Amino acid sequence: MSVKLQLVEPELEPLSTRSGCGKTTQTLRTLDHHLRVLRQFGAQRHFSRNQTIFREGDPADRFYRVISGTIRLCRHAPDGRRHIAEFHLPGDLVGFVDHAEHSYTAEAVTAVTVKSYPRNQLERLGASDPDVRSRVLMHLSASLLSAQQHLFVLGCRNAKERFAEFLLRLAERTDVLWGAPMELTMGRRDIADHLGVTIESICRSIAALKKDGLVTVPNTHQLILNNVAKLRAVADGRDAL
Amino acid sequence: MSVKLQLVEPELEPLSTRSGCGKTTQTLRTLDHHLRVLRQFGAQRHFSRNQTIFREGDPADRFYRVISGTIRLCRHAPDGRRHIAEFHLPGDLVGFVDHAEHSYTAEAVTAVTVKSYPRNQLERLGASDPDVRSRVLMHLSASLLSAQQHLFVLGCRNAKERFAEFLLRLAERTDVLWGAPMELTMGRRDIADHLGVTIESICRSIAALKKDGLVTVPNTHQLILNNVAKLRAVADGRDAL
DNA sequence: CGCCGGCTTGACCACGATCAATCGAGGTGG
DNA sequence: CCACCTCGATTGATCGTGGTCAAGCCGGCG
Numbered sequence: 174m175s176v177k178l179q180l181v182e183p184e185l186e187p188l189s190t191r192s193g194c195g196k197t198t199q200t201l202r203t204l205d206h207h208l209r210v211l212r213q214f215g216a217q218r219h220f221s222r223n224q225t226i227f228r229e230g231d232p233a234d235r236f237y238r239v240i241s242g243t244i245r246l247c248r249h250a251p252d253g254r255r256h257i258a259e260f261h262l263p264g265d266l267v268g269f270v271d272h273a274e275h276s277y278t279a280e281a282v283t284a285v286t287v288k289s290y291p292r293n294q295l296e297r298l299g300a301s302d303p304d305v306r307s308r309v310l311m312h313l314s315a316s317l318l319s320a321q322q323h324l325f326v327l328g329c330r331n332a333k334e335r336f337a338e339f340l341l342r343l344a345e346r347t348d349v350l351w352g353a354p355m356e357l358t359m360g361r362r363d364i365a366d367h368l369g370v371t372i373e374s375i376c377r378s379i380a381a382l383k384k385d386g387l388v389t390v391p392n393t394h395q396l397i398l399n400n401v402a403k404l405r406a407v408a409d410g411r412d413a414l
Numbered sequence: 415m416s417v418k419l420q421l422v423e424p425e426l427e428p429l430s431t432r433s434g435c436g437k438t439t440q441t442l443r444t445l446d447h448h449l450r451v452l453r454q455f456g457a458q459r460h461f462s463r464n465q466t467i468f469r470e471g472d473p474a475d476r477f478y479r480v481i482s483g484t485i486r487l488c489r490h491a492p493d494g495r496r497h498i499a500e501f502h503l504p505g506d507l508v509g510f511v512d513h514a515e516h517s518y519t520a521e522a523v524t525a526v527t528v529k530s531y532p533r534n535q536l537e538r539l540g541a542s543d544p545d546v547r548s549r550v551l552m553h554l555s556a557s558l559l560s561a562q563q564h565l566f567v568l569g570c571r572n573a574k575e576r577f578a579e580f581l582l583r584l585a586e587r588t589d590v591l592w593g594a595p596m597e598l599t600m601g602r603r604d605i606a607d608h609l610g611v612t613i614e615s616i617c618r619s620i621a622a623l624k625k626d627g628l629v630t631v632p633n634t635h636q637l638i639l640n641n642v643a644k645l646r647a648v649a650d651g652r653d654a655l
Numbered sequence: 656c657g658c659c660g661g662c663t664t665g666a667c668c669a670c671g672a673t674c675a676a677t678c679g680a681g682g683t684g685g
Numbered sequence: 686c687c688a689c690c691t692c693g694a695t696t697g698a699t700c701g702t703g704g705t706c707a708a709g710c711c712g713g714c715g
Contacts, residue, residue, distance in 0.1 A: 306547060
């Protein structure tokens with residue numbers, strides 16, 4: 174069967190024209206093109222706020238593409254501590270790692286629509302198409318780099334620096350126009366658990382940035398970056414020299 | 415050309431019989447088997463303590479296998495802070511990520527022997543052999559999982575817990591017999607920069623574990639794990655309930 | 656309107672960073 | 686062979702960031 178010719182029915186999401194310059198998201202998006210041949214196997218599902226999409230330890234026979242909403246990948250310690258490894262935004266791929274079981278729990282941060290695809294179909298596709306293989310590799314590499322980048326942040330940076338870094342990365346991934354408000358779809362608690370600090374430290378970081386005029390906070394779930402260059406300096410610890 | 419039949423000349427390192435149960439190292443080792451067909455392209459090199467093997471930003475046209483010694487992958491912040499993403503031990507593969515440039519600097523912790531292979535040869539090999547492809551994927555996935563595991567530790571754990579976790583992971587990767595001394599090839603400073611704490615905190619963690627009888631320290635570069643179960647409890651924060 | 660959950664702010668405290676002094680092993684030279 | 690030097694490890698004293706606890710605050714929703 175000639176799967177490669179199955180390019181009818183263009184998707185509806187605006188994935189082609191993006192101004193974001195992050196290499197990570199770049200490779201994620203381009204892989205998307207190839208997924209169109211998998212459309213016939215894709216199942217669309219809907220999740221409401223805080224629902225679980227899949228759990229740590231579940232068989233990982235399918236992977237997901239985020240259509241709308243935000244997903245968090247998290248792991249729970251027995252004593253209640255939680256760590257969020259990554260947030261996934263529309264266009265991102267989730268559950269792509271080559272293992273029999275999911276190593277993270279995926280939960281809906283907001284209301285979420287995903288499409289899921291069977292992994293063995295992708296493998297079949299990869300067996301015949303070197304381009305698909307290459308893009309799978311690129312995606313995995315990008316995920317690894319992203320994780321290592323975050324490792325660096327958690328290993329070296331203080332609370333304020335971590336939060337500034339988080340804002341910049343989020344701005345890169347969502348196509349915010351400079352000066353326009355950016356959507357903070359996740360709550361403070363989620364951000365805190367992602368950055369390895371407490372919710373209070375997040376609030377204090379916001380307050381500090383607000384006082385210095387680097388950001389404006391119209392409301393809890395929106396934020397405006399007033400000075401990206403200075404924010405970058407804060408994130409890199411080049412702030413108070 | 416029939417690369418698959420090129421199985422002459424067995425390697426000298428003891429890679430086949432391992433008692434270690436870590437899934438991470440497992441997949442790293444098994445990929446090794448396939449690298450033998452790359453022997454003809456492999457170049458052996460030697461590095462002394464603290465020498466640089468490759469630098470962040472260098473073209474990543476070759477990847478490396480550690481024959482002997484320990485390597486650290488690190489990144490330097492402009493203000494002098496340093497983070498060590500990973501240590502690599504004999505048998506490990508380094509510089510495997512699918513990017514044009516290395517994203518980390520690799521340095522020799524001890525005297526090191528590596529074999530380097532051209533990446534395009536591996537790609538050529540992968541084009542014809544699905545098994546090689548599968549193992550490359552497994553290796554990347556394992557690296558990603560390892561990074562995420564470390565993310566979890568840096569995000570949630572305190573100094574003592576991080577150090578206990580580090581010891582257990584190291585014990586898993588090196589084939590220490592329970593009760594026998596484990597080699598700590600890296601210095602305190604390296605461990606500290608890996609765990610995101612200071613060198614003094616490492617010393618105090620060691621002192622605390624020693625006082626509780628969980629470890630014995632014959633000398634600076636050796637350490638005996640006396641009670642793995644309790645050490646595991648400490649690492650997981652199930653220590654003082 | 657009043658409740659409820661998430662956010663914010665302040666007061667206090669502790670873990671770990673910083674600074675400083677000492678120890679100890681390995682290496683070099685007299 | 687020992688004295689000396691150097692570098693890393695260790696331990697103690699002090700300080701500060703960020704965690705903890707507690708009290709408002711705000712916005713959404715019944």
